Amino acid sequence: MKIIMSSIEKLYKWSRLNSLWPLTYATSCCGIEMMSVSASNYDIARFGSEVFRGSPRQADLLIVAGTLTLKMSPILLRLYEQMAEPKYVIAMGACACSGGMYRNSSYSVVKGVDTIIPVDIYLPMCPPKPESLIDALIKLRKKLNDKNPGGRFV
Amino acid sequence: MYLFQEILLKYNFSDWFIFIAGLVFYFILITIFIIITVLILVLFERKYLAMFTRRIGPNRTGIRGCLQTIADSFKLLFKENIKPANAEQFLYFISPLIVFIPVILLWLIIPFTSESANYQSQISSFLFLAVLSIPVFGVLTAGCSSMSKYSILGGIRSCIQIISSEIPVSLVLVSVVIFTGTLDLNNIINFQSGIFLNWNIFPNILGFVIFFICSLIMMNRTPFDFPESESELVAGYHCEYSGMKFAMLFLAEYALTFVICTYMTALFMGGYNSPVGFYLADLFNLNNGFDYILKNIEQLFWISIKTFLLIMLIMWIRASYPRFRFDKTLELCWYILIPLAVFNLCVEIFIKYLRGIL
Amino acid sequence: MINSFFNPVKELFRGLYITAKNSLKDNVTLLYPEKKKNMNKFFRGKIQYIKENCIKCKLCQRVCPSKNTIQIDKYYSINYAQCIFCGNCVEYCPRQALILTPNYELASENKNDLIFKEELI
Numbered sequence: 235m236k237i238i239m240s241s242i243e244k245l246y247k248w249s250r251l252n253s254l255w256p257l258t259y260a261t262s263c264c265g266i267e268m269m270s271v272s273a274s275n276y277d278i279a280r281f282g283s284e285v286f287r288g289s290p291r292q293a294d295l296l297i298v299a300g301t302l303t304l305k306m307s308p309i310l311l312r313l314y315e316q317m318a319e320p321k322y323v324i325a326m327g328a329c330a331c332s333g334g335m336y337r338n339s340s341y342s343v344v345k346g347v348d349t350i351i352p353v354d355i356y357l358p359m360c361p362p363k364p365e366s367l368i369d370a371l372i373k374l375r376k377k378l379n380d381k382n383p384g385g386r387f388v
Numbered sequence: 389m390y391l392f393q394e395i396l397l398k399y400n401f402s403d404w405f406i407f408i409a410g411l412v413f414y415f416i417l418i419t420i421f422i423i424i425t426v427l428i429l430v431l432f433e434r435k436y437l438a439m440f441t442r443r444i445g446p447n448r449t450g451i452r453g454c455l456q457t458i459a460d461s462f463k464l465l466f467k468e469n470i471k472p473a474n475a476e477q478f479l480y481f482i483s484p485l486i487v488f489i490p491v492i493l494l495w496l497i498i499p500f501t502s503e504s505a506n507y508q509s510q511i512s513s514f515l516f517l518a519v520l521s522i523p524v525f526g527v528l529t530a531g532c533s534s535m536s537k538y539s540i541l542g543g544i545r546s547c548i549q550i551i552s553s554e555i556p557v558s559l560v561l562v563s564v565v566i567f568t569g570t571l572d573l574n575n576i577i578n579f580q581s582g583i584f585l586n587w588n589i590f591p592n593i594l595g596f597v598i599f600f601i602c603s604l605i606m607m608n609r610t611p612f613d614f615p616e617s618e619s620e621l622v623a624g625y626h627c628e629y630s631g632m633k634f635a636m637l638f639l640a641e642y643a644l645t646f647v648i649c650t651y652m653t654a655l656f657m658g659g660y661n662s663p664v665g666f667y668l669a670d671l672f673n674l675n676n677g678f679d680y681i682l683k684n685i686e687q688l689f690w691i692s693i694k695t696f697l698l699i700m701l702i703m704w705i706r707a708s709y710p711r712f713r714f715d716k717t718l719e720l721c722w723y724i725l726i727p728l729a730v731f732n733l734c735v736e737i738f739i740k741y742l743r744g745i746l
Numbered sequence: 747m748i749n750s751f752f753n754p755v756k757e758l759f760r761g762l763y764i765t766a767k768n769s770l771k772d773n774v775t776l777l778y779p780e781k782k783k784n785m786n787k788f789f790r791g792k793i794q795y796i797k798e799n800c801i802k803c804k805l806c807q808r809v810c811p812s813k814n815t816i817q818i819d820k821y822y823s824i825n826y827a828q829c830i831f832c833g834n835c836v837e838y839c840p841r842q843a844l845i846l847t848p849n850y851e852l853a854s855e856n857k858n859d860l861i862f863k864e865e866l867i
Contacts, residue, residue, distance in 0.1 A: 249462035252449045258618070269781075277443040277775040279434065281864040282456050289623035291470055291630035294463070318630040319468035328812075331857070332827040335812030346827075348857065358860055368778045370853035375806035377855060440765050442773045708765040709758075 250294070250320050251378040254283045254371070257293035259313060262300030264327040264361040276364040282373060290316040295374075296351075297367075301329040301336065302344045314351045324370050324377075325353045328360040335360075418495050426642040427457045427723070433703055440707035456647050458696050467631035468688040472534055475628065479533035484629070484636040486526030490519050491640045494647045499574050501660055501687040512573040513561060516651055517554070520606065524550045524641065527615060527625050534628035542624030545714060546608070546615035552721035553605040559683045559729035561604075562597040564588055564655050577659035584663040591655040595654045598725050603652060605717065607645045610706035650699040652693065657694050660687035785848035790831045792849040795822055797864055799843035806835035806844060818866070826852055826860040 260268055271278045278284050287293040289311050302310060314323070325347050328334030336343035347353060354377065357370040431446070434456065438445030471477065497509070497516050509515050524546055531543020565571055567588065568579040580587050589596050605612045616624030628636045653659055654725030662668065667686050712720075747839060785791070800822065807816045813844055815828045816835065836844045 245462060246466050249459045249466065252456070252459035253463045255640055274441045274443045275776060277438070277445075277867055279438055279443055279445050280447050280453075280775070280777075282446045282453070282459065284434070285460075287623065288618045290628045291628055291847060292623065292626075292634050294467075310797065315468075319469050320463075320466070328828060328830055331860070332825070334828055335830050336805050337828055338813040346857075355853050356827060356857050356860060358826045358829065359850065359852060360832075362852075363850050365776075365778050365783070366853060371755045371854070372779060373853050409763055439773075440769045442768060442771055442775075444775050444777075704762060704765065707769075708761045 238379050243380075247379060251375045253285075254281070254295040254322065254374070255285045255287050255293050256283055256297050257290055257296040257313065257317070258286045258288050259296060259310075261302055261306060262329075264299035264330070265316075267364050268297055268299045268326070269349040271364045271367050272283050276368060278368065278371070281368075281375070283371065290314075291318055293317055294321055296321065296323045297326050298323065298330045298347045298353075299326045300348045301334070302347055303342050303343070304344055307344050307350055309342075310347065312348055322354045322374060323347070323351055324355045324357060324367075324374065326357045326362060326367060326370070329359050331356045351361060414496075415492065418492050422462075422492065422643045423639065425646055426639050427461065428698070429642050429646060430460075433706075436700070436703050436709055438723040439505070440704075441676050444595045461635060469631045469633065470628070470630050472536075474535050476533035476535070478689060479529045480628075481500070481633075483526045483530035483533060484633045486529060486642070487523045487640045488526075488636050490522040490526075491643045491647065493519050495622040495643070497573070498647060498650050498654065499577065499659065499692055500650075501684040507570070508681065511571045513565065513571050513576060513655070517558060517561065519618075520648075521550065521554065523644065530629070530707055531615075531625035536627050538621040539625050541628040542615040542617075542621050546625060549605050549612065549714075549717060551720075552718050553725075556598050556721065556725040556729040557602045557606070559726065559733055560592075560599045561655070563592065563595050563729075563733045566733070567592065567736050567740055573654050573659075577654055577661060580658040583665035584658065587656065587658045592656065592736060594730070595736070596652075596729065598732065599652060599656070600727065602721070603648050604702065604705070605721070607648055607702075608641060609645065609702055611709045611712050612717055613711065614717070617711060619711075645699065645702070646695065649695045649702070652698060653691055653694040657698075659694075660691040662690050718742065718744045725729070765800075772793075783824065785850075789848050790833045790846050792826070792847050792852060793822075793824060793829065793831070793833075793836065794845050794847050795824065795862065795864060796843050797822070797866075799841040799844075801841055802866070803840065805838050805840065809834045809838045820866060821863045822866055824862045826862065827857060 256268075270276060272284055272286065283295065290296075294386075296314060296317065298310065299339040309327075314321070325331050329336060329343065330347050333340075333343055337345050344350065348356075355370045355374050357366060359366060362370075435445040436452070446456035449456045449459050471480070493518060495498070497512050497519065499512075527546040528543040531539040531541070532547070564576065568576045570576060576588075600696070604610075608615050614624075616626065618624075621627070626634055629637060667683055781843050802818060804818055807818055810816055811832060811834065812830055815825050817823045817825075833846055836846055854862065
């Protein structure tokens with residue numbers, strides 16, 4: 235019984251880390267780099283995650299690409315809550331990580347998306363190179379393979 | 389199916405049990421076959437689209453990405469099943485089945501080999517079209533029951549486009565039926581036996597083009613993928629579906645693609661007939677039971693090769709064209725394709741008449 | 747009349763031809779984790795701090811467009827989660843205590859890993 239359970243767990247881990255389908259969600263300039271990742275020069279399809287789903291119900295990976303304003307934050311929260319359970323978040327860009335250059339001078343920018351939703355991988359730079367996003371994806375895959383993120387299903 | 393029933397007969401089961409057990413067995417067999425075909429088809433499509441955009445495609449999972457779709461399907465299996473609070477619960481639950489089960493029935497109608505023990509009918513060519521219109525109800529109920537504005541729009545669009553595309557399809561089918569003089573798909577295929585010049589596509593090329601365009605509309609493939617157009621409606625009719633139900637809708641869509649392509653092959657491209665005029669299995673002159681099996685395998689090979697070529701053409705079109713406008717599509721169906729189909733029907737009758745004279 | 751019918755059909759076939767032509771070419775994908783691009787020498791990646799050259803003039807702190815990214819008190823700290831990699835501090839530094847490196851793989855699980863800290867005397 236234990237062997238069956240462990241092999242199912244292994245299958246579960248293998249399948250979820252090999253098909254991380256991102257949500258088509260971009261709030262500003264980092265979205266351009268995100269598009270570039272799915273295009274032919276950097277080809278995110280190699281990791282099995284070129285399937286950008288429009289509906290949050292079918293997506294696994296939320297890439298918060300760009301500046302998050304206070305007005306947009308309830309929508310981000312709703313999108314996160316609409317996603318089905320094994321779900322992961324990459325905070326892409328300085329603004330998503332901590333508010334970036336707007337942190338201390340702007341009244342309308344959220345100071346990091348981790349104040350609203352849990353974040354798995356932080357990816358700084360303004361904006362990050364497409365390679366950096368692939369690097370973040372690889373680190374997320376490694377994290378999923380090594381350990382079960384706390385408080386999640388299985 | 390009959391083989392399985394004969395085995396059961398030896399163990400003295402009652403008749404109705406054998407009948408139902410045979411049906412269930414066949415149903416499960418076809419479902420497994422559909423799942424395997426669709427997994428291969430989706431992987432092929434991802435690699436093929438990558439080739440068109442000069443990418444590599446999935447190459448991490450398994451050897452050169454060969455296990456990618458299996459990983460996807462297991463992930464969808466393990467994913468959380470969300471029920472929207474204000475959805476019509478019963479319809480929301482049942483509509484993936486309404487889409488999926490008629491697609492399995494469609495696979496029973498198609499003759500894959502000349503001896504295949506599928507459902508035999510005198511009117512199987514029209515039966516196919518009749519069953520083909522059932523999944524649309526599933527799409528419509530899926531759209532309306534999930535109570536989201538995007539999915540309702542997707543469902544309505546699917547309904548409208550299937551109505552407008554089915555009329556030219558039926559007219560073209562009538563022309564094929566008049567030309568061959570039979571409604572049975574098996575007889576239509578036998579009519580086209582011999583070398584590839586005997587295929588229906590040559591006297592009926594206009595009909596084939598009309599049928600091809602309309603089949604793209606019926607399959608929701610890319611130039612006409614209005615029910616799930618991602619840039620307008622978020623994900624269309626399966627906007628609120630997640631996990632297993634979404635996998636079912638997705639599976640049904642690809643199975644439909646495959647089965648409509650097989651249907652086109654049967655109508656226009658000679659079905660399981662070999663294009664050279666004789667079966668390669670006949671060359672060996674084996675006069676035992678093995679010969680018969682070999683011939684069936686060869687017929688299966690020819691029909692799948694032809695279907696595969698059509699699917700490749702469809703994917704090529706997906707890689708090339710942007711989406712149509714919705715009202716333009718309806719105009720295309722009602723103003724251009726229906727008059728062309730009627731014209732094609734007249735031409736076919738004329739060719740049939742000429743053949744009778746000569 | 748005839749042209750208005752045949753031109754769109756011709757364009758349809760031209761579209762198919764273009765995609766087919768491109769499908770036969772070699773793919774252009776950069777196999778990222780295995781092969782890496784050589785960065786231009788002006789590429790602004792991770793900023794490195796050299797303690798020996800620093801004279802604690804706090805000019806870098808003053809010219810930084812995103813405030814509180816560089817903090818100098820007991821520690822010299824750069825918060826990469828806030829830094830926008832404009833290279834202003836490197837430009838203004840009188841003693842070359844800050845240099846730009848072509849390192850762009852900064853993603854991390856923990857936000858505290860993104861804060862560079864070095865103790866000052």
